[in-house]
Amino acid sequence: MKTYGHIIIGCGASGLSLAYHLSNAGFPGGSILLIDKENKIVNDNSWGYWSRSAQPFDSIAKRSFKKIGTNHPGHQIIYDLKRYKFHVLQRTDFEVFVKNHLAQFKEVDWLTTNIESVKEEKDHVVVQTSKGTFQSDYVFSSIYSEQDIVERSRLFIRQQIKGWIIQTATNSFNPDSMTLFDFNTPQCNQMRYMSVIPENENRATIKFNVFAEKLLEKEEYENSLRNYIQHHLKIKEYTIEAEEWGVIPMTDHYFATRHGNRIIKIGIAGGCTKASSGYSFKRIQRHTQLLAQLLKDGWPPYADANSGPRFRFYDQVLLNIFIKNAGAGAKIFSDLFSRNEPEKVFKFLDEDTLLTEDLKIISSLSSFPFLRSVVTLAGSEVNPLIMVKNAKNKDNNEKSTDNYD
Ligand SMILES: Cc1cc2nc3c(=O)[nH]c(=O)nc-3n(C[C@H](O)[C@H](O)[C@H](O)COP(=O)(O)OP(=O)(O)OC[C@H]3O[C@@H](n4cnc5c(N)ncnc54)[C@H](O)[C@@H]3O)c2cc1C
Numbered sequence: 001m002k003t004y005g006h007i008i009i010g011c012g013a014s015g016l017s018l019a020y021h022l023s024n025a026g027f028p029g030g031s032i033l034l035i036d037k038e039n040k041i042v043n044d045n046s047w048g049y050w051s052r053s054a055q056p057f058d059s060i061a062k063r064s065f066k067k068i069g070t071n072h073p074g075h076q077i078i079y080d081l082k083r084y085k086f087h088v089l090q091r092t093d094f095e096v097f098v099k100n101h102l103a104q105f106k107e108v109d110w111l112t113t114n115i116e117s118v119k120e121e122k123d124h125v126v127v128q129t130s131k132g133t134f135q136s137d138y139v140f141s142s143i144y145s146e147q148d149i150v151e152r153s154r155l156f157i158r159q160q161i162k163g164w165i166i167q168t169a170t171n172s173f174n175p176d177s178m179t180l181f182d183f184n185t186p187q188c189n190q191m192r193y194m195s196v197i198p199e200n201e202n203r204a205t206i207k208f209n210v211f212a213e214k215l216l217e218k219e220e221y222e223n224s225l226r227n228y229i230q231h232h233l234k235i236k237e238y239t240i241e242a243e244e245w246g247v248i249p250m251t252d253h254y255f256a257t258r259h260g261n262r263i264i265k266i267g268i269a270g271g272c273t274k275a276s277s278g279y280s281f282k283r284i285q286r287h288t289q290l291l292a293q294l295l296k297d298g299w300p301p302y303a304d305a306n307s308g309p310r311f312r313f314y315d316q317v318l319l320n321i322f323i324k325n326a327g328a329g330a331k332i333f334s335d336l337f338s339r340n341e342p343e344k345v346f347k348f349l350d351e352d353t354l355l356t357e358d359l360k361i362i363s364s365l366s367s368f369p370f371l372r373s374v375v376t377l378a379g380s381e382v383n384p385l386i387m388v389k390n391a392k393n394k395d396n397n398e399k400s401t402d403n404y405d
């Protein structure tokens with residue numbers, strides 16, 4: 001049986017990031033095997049993130065903006081991000097960059113196959129695949145079952161993202177500024193918004209975001225995009241050059257980072273998604289960098305990527321609003337940005353604020369839906385401390401196997 005230092009299952013954002021950070025750390029623990037069930041990019045998503053300090057993949061970002069806009073029926077605001085930048089990274093660029101980088105190291109092997117089982121033994125993990133059986137000290141896996149999360153969540157919605165990259169016949173976009181969210185699209189008792197990410201004056205990605213439990217029909221995403229482009233952006237002639245599509249689970253579920261002692265979850269599966277916004281990419285970098293550093297320093301790679309109790313509580317309040325009172329959700333997004341400096345908002349969303357700063361931001365939001373959400377949550381089991389405790393108990397019971405069905 002071939003033995004590796006680490007096996008990484010899932011070569012998406014988190015799996016490739018971890019391999020990249022392990023290579024920069026000098027491959028602590030030895031060689032790595034990367035396994036994915038597919039070897040082609042089926043969906044060229046783009047990932048956006050803001051930062052005021054350099055992040056690992058800034059240099060390959062397709063666009064980096066110093067200005068962002070937010071639009072609501074009747075008013076539009078453009079913000080100068082000051083010390084921050086909003087970067088947009090194309091999934092293909094990221095994959096090509098990381099794969100080229102890893103190609104120079106003899107410590108890296110790749111395998112495209114289906115996983116049959118992952119089982120923790122006394123001092124190693126055995127991964128059985130349709131192309132052979134392998135073992136390693138640790139397995140890092142970004143695989144999760146959505147059904148499992150739905151069953152374990154008290155609050156759950158899907159952030160559905162359908163995007164079109166369009167080319168226009170005439171100059172139609174201001175390439176200096178992107179629209180983070182535009183609520184000028186029918187809401188249909190859900191929270192729905194568009195984002196516009198220009199590449200230049202004639203080309204942009206238009207993304208339709210829907211926060212809802214059930215998926216919409218394909219035509220509904222397309223009709224919404226078409227109407228927005230024609231009636232709101234006033235673009236008559238354009239061609240759709242590429243599409244993107246995907247779903248981010250937004251949930252109060254506590255993602256156990258450790259399954260047993262040697263199977264470590266990363267990415268969405270490891271709790272890297274901010275429950276109230278869906279943003280994950282920067283948190284994935286922070287988490288995978290930390291795992292690589294722990295291994296380099298001779299520690300087991302144990303690091304929790306879930307938000308701490310204070311921010312889990314805010315996320316639950318917001319999720320509850322998005323689920324039960326979607327109209328208020330749009331108002332809260334609007335208040336958040338229009339009544340606070342974007343720098344403060346980003347710091348808050350990055351969970352870097354002090355409690356006093358949180359209170360200032362929260363008091364700037366429409367208080368009624370917020371308070372109502374807090375009251376409805378207070379009596380229920382939705383309490384971050386109880387949930388973390390329950391999840392940890394569950395985690396210990398989950399010991400050594402993993403489900404790849
Ligand atoms: C459309 C969309 C837009 C997003 N935009 C943003 C954004 O702007 N900013 C942001 O911060 N976050 C964004 N996210 C959220 C998050 O950053 C991404 O979903 C990110 O790709 C998550 O990384 P991951 O490694 O957890 O999962 P993925 O990148 O999805 O990687 C999982 C990998 O596992 C493989 N796999 C699945 N099942 C198996 C199996 N059984 N065996 C082997 N391999 C398997 C898949 O082929 C895939 O390569 C977005 C998500 C989506 C869907």
